[in-house]
Amino acid sequence: MFTGIIEAVGSIKAINVNADGARVEVATGSLDMSDVNLGDSIATNGVCLTVVAFDQHSYSADVSNETLKYTGFSHYRVGQKVNLEKAMLPTTRFGGHMVSGHVDAVCEVASIKNTGNSTEYWLTMSEEIAPYIAHKGSVTIDGTSLTVNKVTEDQFMLTIVPHTTEQTIISGYQAGTAVNVEVDVVARYLERLLFKKSNNSHSGESAGVTKELLMKSGFMK
Known part of the structure; x- marks a missing residue:
């Protein structure tokens, strides 16, 4: 279980496709790896991955064909920036909302508009997740816990404050960017x-x- 509060921005260091899916190696950037053990879960762009090998600056995980099919991992390449969050502890401050790390759909950024010191991002909304997207409800975008501020028939809007932009990969989004979406559990x-x-x-x-x-x-x- 995660909170959707991003701890660090990392990047895909290597990705090797095999018959069972893929093995990925992730460079962890500023993520504290001192308390990580084999078998731990790390949300990588909102996808719960199990650590199978690690060192001070990176970890490796297996990605199933199912995950490749339903998440953005199918088009990730070496150098791709990713949001990182370690699984929450019983003592963790609950700053976001309950995030399982199980992606429901991949959506695209439809448009971006600066409004004062914030930025509005409109995302496409497929029929499969539309019933779960509610005005002022919670949604997870590439692992980041966010609030839905507007909803139309086929799109929803997020208002992103500067701190979130600085601490996540959202600054790299543009029209057409595909993102992992997890609805409120x-x-x-x-x-x-x-x-x-x-x-x-x-x-x-x-x-x-x-x-x-x-x-x-x-x-x-």
Whole structure:
């Protein structure tokens, strides 16, 4: 589990494709590797990767074909800048939101507009993630926890402050840049609850969000 607060910007040092996917080596930049162990998880542009080898300045991880299919790793090349975050600890300050490191879709930056000291980024929104993108809700872009400020039928907008721009790879985004998107994990589970309720509607129970459903599911007392 991660928080979406980026700890460092690294880069792809090597990527070797094989029959099972790929082995990647990531240069870690300023990321503190002193407490990293084999088997630890490091979110790399929002993708949870397991460390299989490491030293003071880099780590290696295996990327499955499934991950290559559904994330930006399919087009990453040596030198690609990546956001890095180590898995959170029980004592970690929770500065972002719950991030699993499981990417839901790859979206593209549609347009960029400077507004005062901030920057507005409009991203495309596919039908598969549209139900989970909500005004003022949380979303993870390349591992960064961000707030959705506007939503249209097929796009959503993020307002990025200078600090986030300086501490992440967002400064390198331009129209057409592909980014990894993870929707709010709470939205995923809520959908599952509603889906189960809908499937049980034949028993005489009403489908949809009801007070009884929220109480039964622990959202209300």
